[in-house]
Amino acid sequence: MKNLSFISLTANRLSGNIPGHLGSFTALTYLSLESNQFSGVVPPELGELVSLETLILSGNKLVGTLPEELAQIKNLTDFRVSDNNLNGTVPEFIGKWNQLRKLELYATGLQGPIPPAIFHLEKLSDLRIADMPGPEFQLPKKPIERKYLVLRNINLTGTIPENAWKVEKTLDLTFNKLVGEIPPNTIRRQFTFLSGNKLTGTVQDSFLQNSPNLDVSYNNFSRAPRCNSSNENNINWFRSSSSNNKLSDLLPCSEISRCPKYYRSFHINCGGQDVKNRRIWYEGDKGSESNAAARSYYRLRSNRGFSSTGDFMDDDNFYNDKYTLQSNSNLIDSGLYATARKTPLSITYYGYCLENGNYTVRLHFAEIEFTYEKLYNKVARRVFDIYIQGIQVQKVFNFTEEAKGSNRNFTIPFNTTVTDRTLEIRLYWAGKGTTVIPIRGNYGPIISAISVCYMFFFCLSFETYRLQGV
The missing domain is CATH 3.80.10.10 (Ribonuclease Inhibitor)
Known part of the structure; x- marks a missing residue:
């Protein structure tokens, strides 16, 4: 030896x-x-x-x-x-x-x-x-x-x-x-x-x-x-400049400069197609380009979008399609939790043209990548931080532990307030968790769906949640 x-x-x-x-x-x-x-x-x-x-x-x-x-x-x-x-x-x-x-x-x-x-x-x-x-x-x-x-x-x-x-x-x-x-x-x-x-x-x-691939979001360009x-190229201009028009700052490369109306909710099926879950219609964002190393996406005739940044380093693949996930398991709900959007660094989902007031945010998760059908995936550990309206509401969050395993859905609710017609939800990988399972370059936050409702009563589902204040 x-x-x-x-x-x-x-x-x-x-x-x-x-x-x-x-x-x-x-x-x-x-x-x-x-x-x-x-x-x-x-x-x-x-x-x-x-x-x-x-x-x-x-x-x-x-x-x-x-x-x-x-x-x-x-x-x-x-x-x-x-x-x-x-x-x-x-x-x-x-x-x-x-x-x-x-x-x-x-x-x-x-x-x-x-x-x-x-x-x-x-x-x-x-x-x-x-x-x-x-x-x-x-x-x-x-x-x-x-x-x-x-x-x-x-x-x-x-x-x-x-x-x-x-x-x-x-x-x-x-x-x-x-x-x-x-x-x-x-x-x-x-x-x-x-x-x-x-x-x-x-x-x-x-x-x-x-x-x-260039991300200049959240800066003060004049x-x-x-x-x-x-x-x-893939350029993310989201909130890259400041002016007197807050909507143009939010969506600088769109033709939207004023709100045609004000909304009281938005619902997103992350990484998937449009889908109905119970009484709520979730709009999919599957139509956005898969290569989202620097990406700002919004949907016409809607009031929501996302801003994503980061590369899965060390995977030796500059043009991968890891930014969306599709479940291959029959153990997971084939609707809302069959897909997810993933980011190697940070993703901000946002709603705009909202009525000001108090809102309930529900974030839906399911681990559909590190699934326990393959034993080595049990060693994997996915953790990240969650921010709502710029406030950290979860640190080193591990939803697989909360759900007690993979292919099991978990929903976490929060209360927050909208004061400037916009609401932002950010998931951030802060360097924690495994990065080598099953191969190097597999890490980062994932999310299955988002539901945002005005007050608690506007789009009440059949479930009762314990709310967490922001």
Whole structure:
């Protein structure tokens, strides 16, 4: 066993502490304990694995800090510790791993600040840090070539430095506090996600032409988008600018500038066709394009739509059809729960031209992808956050646990208030849950249907719900 060089125990439902004697296998170059149920601290003995090149600890329940002994692993090229419950700050020694090519820190539990030396690692072509609290900071301006740069929801401020626009494949700076303007041009990049910042100015045609999938939603651009320039690409302009017309801001590339009438409800069969469930008619959104890496969709002669952003990273498929799901099981209701819409990052369903007042929102879920007919799917864990009208109403929500299994429907209701004729429901993947079952790139929120009704009495169904206030 002294010459053992490769250990992968990914998704084996292992629990307890990580055994310290793993540090005795000093010839190891690859160690993956991903997507198990390991708890306790990261054993300092792992620092004795001086030949290690890949260390993957993501998807566990690890606590404590990252031990300083890990600094001894000088040859590390790939380090991932996402989806854990660690504490403390990001250790300085990561910035001294000069051979590092990939670093993934999604929802680790660690806090910022992020050591500046990490951004200066010259071989680090794939840097992903997301959902990490900490003080505000600005990106350094040193030009480092990267293929992937994900810095999501980590309190970034200031302008986007010039070197960031040279990222080759995926640039994701969503949900920060970035300001300034987008440059007039950029290299051709498959995915550019800039949603949820404070960017201003306009987006030039030359930039659009090099952006097959671009999301600039939830920003402060001062001029309306030039929608005709982006017909061949997937561009999400939802709430990308601000003006005196709130409806035009909501639907910037539509011809709708005023409400023909005001509604008291909307009902959506997510990812499916129009369907009637009991007394309620649910409009489907199956007609929207399947490739929704950056997508804003609304239905004519209706009062609802959705805005979706994100790519299923590491699935090696730029043009997949994973954004809608279809059940193959005879255990699930063939109507409302037979389909679902899925997102790798964030999706906002919205209703507009609504009467102001109090509403009941019912969200319908069923796990139709990670189904228990295949035993390995029992290891899968889908969790996400839910926001209604910008307020977080569920954190690390796992509806499969609530429903007590797959292919079982679960409905959760909320009370909320509409004051500006619009209502928004957002599902957000905050880096938690499995990402490798059955293959890498399977994760993210899904939803089967949405029902929104004015007051509690307007479209009362035969069921009684315990309401949760927003």
